[in-house]
Structure formats: structure tokens, C-alpha cells
Amino acid sequence: MKYILMMNTMKAGHGVPSWPKKDLQAHIAFMIGLNKELHERGELVSAEGLSFPDQAKLVHAGKDGRPVTDGVFPESKEFLAGFWIIDVDNPQRAYEIAAKASAAPGPGGVPLNMPIEVRQVMSGPPPDML
Amino acid sequence: MTKKWDATSEHLLRELAPQVLGAVARRFRDFSSAEDAVQEAMIAAFTQWPQEGIPENPRGWLIQVACRRMTDRMRSEIARRERETAVSAETENFVPLPEIEADMDPDDTLILLFMCCHPALTPSSAIALTLRAVGGLTTAEIAHAFLVPEPTMAQRISRAKQSIKDSGVPFQLPGGQDRTQRLRAVLHVLYLIFNEGYTSSAGPELRRSDLSHEAMRLTRIVHHLQPDDTEAAGLLALMLLTDARRLARTSETGELIPLAQQDRALWDRQQIAEGVALLSATLPKRSVGPYQLQAAIAAVHDEAARSEDTDWPQILALYDLLGRMSENPMVALNRAIAAALVHGAAKGLELLDALETDGRLANHHRLDAVRAHLLELAGDRTGAIGYYRRAAGKTGSLPERNYLLTQAARLSDELCD
Numbered sequence: 001m002k003y004i005l006m007m008n009t010m011k012a013g014h015g016v017p018s019w020p021k022k023d024l025q026a027h028i029a030f031m032i033g034l035n036k037e038l039h040e041r042g043e044l045v046s047a048e049g050l051s052f053p054d055q056a057k058l059v060h061a062g063k064d065g066r067p068v069t070d071g072v073f074p075e076s077k078e079f080l081a082g083f084w085i086i087d088v089d090n091p092q093r094a095y096e097i098a099a100k101a102s103a104a105p106g107p108g109g110v111p112l113n114m115p116i117e118v119r120q121v122m123s124g125p126p127p128d129m130l
Numbered sequence: 131m132t133k134k135w136d137a138t139s140e141h142l143l144r145e146l147a148p149q150v151l152g153a154v155a156r157r158f159r160d161f162s163s164a165e166d167a168v169q170e171a172m173i174a175a176f177t178q179w180p181q182e183g184i185p186e187n188p189r190g191w192l193i194q195v196a197c198r199r200m201t202d203r204m205r206s207e208i209a210r211r212e213r214e215t216a217v218s219a220e221t222e223n224f225v226p227l228p229e230i231e232a233d234m235d236p237d238d239t240l241i242l243l244f245m246c247c248h249p250a251l252t253p254s255s256a257i258a259l260t261l262r263a264v265g266g267l268t269t270a271e272i273a274h275a276f277l278v279p280e281p282t283m284a285q286r287i288s289r290a291k292q293s294i295k296d297s298g299v300p301f302q303l304p305g306g307q308d309r310t311q312r313l314r315a316v317l318h319v320l321y322l323i324f325n326e327g328y329t330s331s332a333g334p335e336l337r338r339s340d341l342s343h344e345a346m347r348l349t350r351i352v353h354h355l356q357p358d359d360t361e362a363a364g365l366l367a368l369m370l371l372t373d374a375r376r377l378a379r380t381s382e383t384g385e386l387i388p389l390a391q392q393d394r395a396l397w398d399r400q401q402i403a404e405g406v407a408l409l410s411a412t413l414p415k416r417s418v419g420p421y422q423l424q425a426a427i428a429a430v431h432d433e434a435a436r437s438e439d440t441d442w443p444q445i446l447a448l449y450d451l452l453g454r455m456s457e458n459p460m461v462a463l464n465r466a467i468a469a470a471l472v473h474g475a476a477k478g479l480e481l482l483d484a485l486e487t488d489g490r491l492a493n494h495h496r497l498d499a500v501r502a503h504l505l506e507l508a509g510d511r512t513g514a515i516g517y518y519r520r521a522a523g524k525t526g527s528l529p530e531r532n533y534l535l536t537q538a539a540r541l542s543d544e545l546c547d
Contacts, residue, residue, distance in 0.1 A: 018519070018538070020543055021536060021539035024532075024535055024536055024539045025383075025536060028383070028532045029383040032383060032384040051523075051526065054523060055523065
């Protein structure tokens with residue numbers, strides 16, 4: 001079963017965080033370690049970090065079909081910071097990984113306990129349907 | 131009699147790939163189908179040889195398997211047409227192996243490289259096709275190296291072959307001036323493959339570094355086939371001298387370590403010696419091109435026992451030469467760093483101001499990153515923090531972003547103490 005774990009921690013208008021060096025390094029090492037662990041367990045499909053929200057653009061097609069971009073977002077809007085796609089045996093394992101990611105260390109080494117949105121990635125049709 | 135499959139066998143098999151493809155493509159005058167047939171033969175060899183041993187004439191084995199696939203394909207094509215038109219045709223197309231082998235040309239690998247790096251192709255297609263047709267990699271391996279699904283890569287390769295077909299390029303070496311131009315295109319593709327492997331520090335790292343090694347292997351072949359081309363030698367030297375620093379580039383936790391802070395004991399001395407020797411043999415020849423100059427710069431770095439021993443005046447002089455040859459604003463940016471280390475940060479910042487007005491680099495994160503570095507050199511920590519953060523906000527590379535954020539955090543910690 002494939003799941004996407006979405007880390008919605010960024011707020012509109014926000015750019016680069018400013019943490020002390022050792023906390024920043026601990027956070028980076030945690031994320032690298034988590035991806036390595038998921039890779040070694042054969043559960044990682046992909047893991048991607050995204051650029052900061054101040055670089056984000058909303059695009060829609062104008063009347064002539066050309067792209068119209070918009071980069072100003074309401075302050076309350078939350079942004080995807082990054083995501084994992086994992087392939088696991090059951091939803092419990094997906095929640096376990098999400099909880100681990102959620103507790104990534106923040107400033108002062110305190111777990112961030114950030115919300116991670118877990119959604120199943122839809123699969124192909126069941127064999128008995130065909 | 132067969133030989134046992136061992137660690138060097140894969141290398142042997144991959145060396146044979148372009149020779150076999152050259153022979154089959156010439157015989158059947160159909161590069162696209164020949165390329166598919168050779169890929170199938172390679173996959174068959176990778177499955178059978180490790181168990182059954184390497185045949186006595188491995189190249190002949192591959193040629194025969196590939197030719198059989200080609201004739202099978204033609205037969206079914208003819209059969210299909212016969213059903214449609216009811217015209218009978220001679221389907222026997224068997225050619226004896228000795229005849230095919232006698233027809234082989236040592237330049238086949240080069241001809242294939244020229245085809246795969248044809249200017250009609252986009253860089254990503256040229257890279258994929260080169261790795262498969264000349265490198266002997268399977269579609270699955272290439273897809274894995276570029277972190278895309280296998281069908282995506284298969285599609286990219288088949289579109290590339292279609293473009294070659296449409297361009298009508300013949301299976302032969304280009305002549306005269308065209309040949310020089312086309313060789314530049316080949317070297318550029320090899321350079322891109324190398325960088326693709328070298329600049330990644332995330333993802334399944336081992337596979338990615340294989341890309342750099344593959345680029346070096348192919349560049350070595352080009353250098354061997356074109357020993358008088360100084361830029362082919364220069365590119366090989368550049369790769370050797372750059373790749374020599376691989377182990378020192380990332381920490382145990384995967385953090386990026388810049389040149390100045392690397393543990394130089396981890397550098398590959400043997401590779402550096404080979405690169406320097408190659409460069410020394412090449413530089414006295416008449417034409418000095420951009421790859422040789424970049425290799426020379428890498429050599430100056432590699433020869434410094436400590437970062438502070440770096441011969442910056444020489445690096446600056448090399449960047450001056452390179453700047454005259456290349457319009458690339460990145461060269462001007464690197465020259466500004468060298469100038470700062472020779473004449474002081476103020477001089478470097480002055481050059482950056484000039485670059486700021488150059489439209490091509492406007493809003494590029496590297497300009498901000500270099501400015502941050504030079505401001506720090508000048509003692510302006512607050513200014514440096516601002517530019518490190520600005521650069522971090524703009525880069526498209528996660529390891530680079532982490533590095534830039536860590537620099538900003540380090541300076542900001544220092545300010546607080």
C-alpha cells in the first residue's frame with residue numbers, strides 16, 4: 001500500500017527559518033537519517049523537499065490560455081514543505097512513520113510534533129475486477 | 131570453453147556494447163532497431179553469462195544474438211506485409227559472423243557517440259541515449275540513476291532515436307569543421323553526465339556516483355580514440371581532478387562540505403596524479419580550451435596541501451583566460467571569488483556589483499551566495515547572514531540550501547555570543 005505523507009508546516013509569506021546552527025544541523029541530520037532508514041527498509045518510494053513559500057506561484061490559464069501567475073497569498077494559508085511517498089504493508093506502519101517525521105527536532109532540540117497529513121495513494125484496479 | 135564471470139566481466143561486457151552496435155547498425159542500416167536488438171542481447175548476456183560463464187568469443191556471441199533479433203524482427207515485418215500484399219519475399223538474411231566481424235571499424239564507438247550527441251537532440255535525450263547505446267547500460271539502470279520511472283526513460287530514449295531518424299544523419303564520421311563542432315557536443319554531453327552524478331548528494335548516492343564513473347569511462351574512450359584532441363584530454367583531466375575530491379565532499383550525516391573545509395587526506399592522490407600528468411602532457415600543445423583551463427584550476431586546488439596554501443594568483447590568471455574564452459557569467463562569478471582572495475574582499479564585491487547589472491545572472495542564488503561569502507570575508511557578518519538566507523531561499527538544491535542555512539546560522543550564533 002502506498003501512502004503520501006505531507007508535511008504542511010510552512011506559512012504563506014514565510015521564507016528561510018532562523019534557528020541556531022546546532023539545532024539546524026540536528027534537524028537536517030534527522031531528516032537525512034529518516035530517509036536513509038526508509039530506503040534501507042525498502043519502504044521509500046520518494047522523498048522531496050520543496051522551496052520556501054515566498055518562491056511559490058499560483059498559476060491559472062488566462063482567457064488566451066497563457067499562464068497567469070500570482071504570488072501573493074493570504075497569511076493563514078499553509079504550505080507543503082515536503083513529502084514522502086512510502087510503500088508499506090499496512091496503514092499502521094504509515095502512521096508510525098508519520099509520527100516519527102512529526103517529532104523531528106526543532107529549536108533547542110525539542111520535537112516539533114508537526115502535523116503530517118497521511119493519505120493513501122490510489123492503486124490500480126483489483127485483479128478480480130478484470 | 132567458457133571463462134568464469136567475475137568482478138571485471140561487467141566492464142568487459144559494457145566495453146563491447148558500442149562495438150557490437152556499430153557492427154549490427156552498419157550491417158542492417160537501421161540504427162534504431164539495431165540499438166533495440168543490442169539492448170536485448172546485452173540483457174540476455176547479463177542474465178546468462180553470470181551463470182553459464184563468458185563465451186569464448188563474447189563479442190561474436192553478442193553480435194549473433196543481436197543479429198538473430200534483427201532477422202526475427204524483419205521476418206515478422208515481412209510476414210505482416212505479405213499478409214497484406216500477398217507478395218512473397220526472400221526472408222533469409224543470414225550473414226556469417228566472420229564477415230560481420232571483418233567489417234568492424236575501430237571508429238564505431240566514436241560514430242555512435244556523434245550520433246547520440248547529435249545537436250538535434252535535447253540534452254536529456256542525448257544523455258539517456260548515450261548511456262544506453264554507448265555505455266551499454268540498461269533502460270532500468272539509467273532510469274534508476276536519474277530517479278525517474280523506467281517507462282519514462284524508455285520513452286525518452288525512443289523519442290531520441292526518432293529524432294535521429296528524422297534528422298537523416300548517416301552512420302559515418304562527420305568530416306572537417308563539422309567534426310570539430312560535433313566533438314564539442316559529445317564532450318558537452320559527457321560533461322553533463324559527469325555533473326549529474328557529481329552534484330547529487332541526496333537519493334541513492336551510489337548509483338548517482340556511478341554516473342560520474344560512467345562519464346569518465348566514456349571520456350577515456352574518446353580520449354583514446356582522439357588522442358590529439360586537447361579538449362577531450364582536458365575534460366578527462368577535469369573529471370579526474372574533480373572526482374578525486376568525492377569522499378571529502380560530504381560529512382557522515384550527508385552535509386555538504388565546501389572545498390576550503392574538506393579533509394584533504396581523503397582526496398584520491400592517485401587520481402590527482404593522473405589528472406595532473408594528463409594536463410601537463412596536453413597544455414604545451416597548441417590549443418588551450420575551456421576544459422583544459424577548468425582542469426588547470428582544479429589542479430591548482432588539488433595541489434595545495436592546505437586551503438590557505440592555495441595559489442590564488444594563479445587561479446585568478448586562469449579565470450582571466452577562461453573569461454576571455456567563455457561568455458558564461460558563472461566564470462565571471464568564480465573569477466570574482468579568486469579576485470577577492472588575491473586583492474581583498476572589496477575588489478571581489480566590486481566585480482559582483484558589475485555582475486548584478488548583467489541580466490543573465492539577475493536573481494540567481496549563486497550571486498547572493500558569493501556575495502554572502504565575500505561580505506563575511508570583509509567582516510560584515512550581518513550583511514553576510516542576510517545574503518546567505520536570500521541565497522538559501524532561492525536555490526533549487528536541498529543540500530545547498532541546508533549548507534547556506536547552516537552558514538547563516540553559524541554567523542548568527544557568533545553575533546549572539
